[in-house]
Amino acid sequence: MMIARWQFTAKFGRKQEAIDLIEEWNQQIGAQTNIDVSKARIVTGSVGVSEGLVENEMEINGLKDLDDFFSKIASIKMHGEWGPKMGEVIVSGSTRWEVFRVV
Structure with missing residues (x-):
């Protein structure tokens, strides 16, 4: 099992909006x-x-799950519409993924 974390920095005063x-x-x-x-x-x-700092942390079985996940979200129209809203409340360039192996 692995843990995948998507993290970003919320703009000052906009953390709750980002969490929502x-x-x-x-x-x-x-x-x-x-x-x-x-x-x-x-x-x-x-x-x-x-x-x-805000992180969305999820369990995955392996890196193939994460690759399939990225392929799937790219095809979801709502994801494309959601992105610009998120872009308004986070610091540009602060997003990143981290993946941890559970031992």
């Missing part, structure tokens, strides 16, 4: 993928990390 958009994405877009996003966790920065 991630929750919307999980329910309406992520639910259409091969990954069970009902178990996804959203975590935010608190101590020792940027307070604006």
Whole structure:
């Protein structure tokens, strides 16, 4: 099993909007993928990390699951419409994926 985390920095004063958009994405877009996003966790920065940091963390079986996930979201029209809304509340260039192996 692996953990895939999509992380970004929310603009000052807009973290809750970003969290709301991630929750919307999980329910309406992520639910259409091969990954069970009902178990996804959203975590935010608190101590020792940027307070604006937000991560959407999900379990995957392996990197093929993540590759299939990326292919699927690219084909979902709602994902393309959601992106510009998200772009308004996050710091440009702050997004990244991290993948961890569970031992």
